[in-house]
Amino acid sequence: MSFQFVGGNLAIDFANTIVIEDGKQIDLLTNPKALYDWLKATNMPLAELPDDNGLARAVTLRDAIKNILVTYNSGTAPKSEAISRINDQISLKNPTELQISDNGSFQFSSLPNVWKLETALAEIASEVSELLVHTPKTALKVCAAHNCILHFKDVSKAKRRRWCSMETCGNRAKAAAHYQRATSG
Numbered sequence: 420m421s422f423q424f425v426g427g428n429l430a431i432d433f434a435n436t437i438v439i440e441d442g443k444q445i446d447l448l449t450n451p452k453a454l455y456d457w458l459k460a461t462n463m464p465l466a467e468l469p470d471d472n473g474l475a476r477a478v479t480l481r482d483a484i485k486n487i488l489v490t491y492n493s494g495t496a497p498k499s500e501a502i503s504r505i506n507d508q509i510s511l512k513n514p515t516e517l518q519i520s521d522n523g524s525f526q527f528s529s530l531p532n533v534w535k536l537e538t539a540l541a542e543i544a545s546e547v548s549e550l551l552v553h554t555p556k557t558a559l560k561v562c563a564a565h566n567c568i569l570h571f572k573d574v575s576k577a578k579r580r581r582w583c584s585m586e587t588c589g590n591r592a593k594a595a596a597h598y599q600r601a602t603s604g
Contacts, residue, residue: 422436422447422456422457422460423435423438423569423583423584423587424460424461425569425571425583425584426569426570426571426572426583427571427572427573427574428546428547428550428572429461429542429543429546430484430543430544430546430547430550431484431488431547431550431559431570431571431572432461433457433480433481433484433543434481434484434485434488434570435569435570435583436448436457436481437481437485437568438567438568438569439566439567439568442566444568446478448474448477448478448481450474451468451469451470451471451473451474452468454469454473454474454477455468455469458534458536458539463534463539463542464534465534465535465536465539466534466535469536473536476536476537476540477536477540479504480504480505480508480540480543480544482501483498483500483501483502483504483505484501484505484543484544484547486498486501487501487502487505487547487551488559488570489561491551491556491559492556492559492560492561492570504544505544505547505548506544507544508537508540508541508543508544508545509541509544509545509548510541511537511538511540511541512538512541512542512544512545550572554572557573557578558572558573558574558578559571559572559573560572560573560580560581562581562582562583562588563581563582563588563592564582564583564588564591564592567583567588569583569588570583571583
């Protein structure tokens with residue numbers, strides 16, 4: 420299964436790396452290469468392939484984000500460990516490095532084309548924090564399809580978006596409704 424970027428937010432798309440396929444929950448981040456590929460697809464290519472420890476840190480962050488999104492939508496409190504994990508990652512966010520120039524002066528330099536895993540995870544954690552602080556609760560939704568667990572940020576004008584994607588879940592629902600009408604009447 421390929422990655423889906425339907426959440427409208429980097430952190431939501433990261434949480435959406437757990438999907439439902441044929442009625443079973445599938446984790447799309449099962450190895451370091453999958454994490455590397457996902458980050459590359461989000462324009463955060465890593466300088467090197469993460470190790471298993473890096474994958475474990477990323478999955479822990481993803482699970483914390485997922486916990487917060489699910490509990491936020493259900494009106495229950497998230498696990499305190501989930502908030503702590505996000506705060507821990509945010510504290511590591513530093514997209515710049517201190518460098519000394521040829522004339523001896525110091526300057527900040529960023530490497531936008533090469534990311535360190537911790538910086539990429541910190542960026543994701545920062546995104547979910549900004550999302551939760553600045554987005555109305557009613558705009559954070561879960562796909563209405565009974566066999567889908569993907570989250571998204573509803574940015575539609577009327578705030579009536581129901582599906583993670585019209586091309587997949589929305590189309591299936593409309594086709595099923597059409598079939599139901601055609602065969603019952």
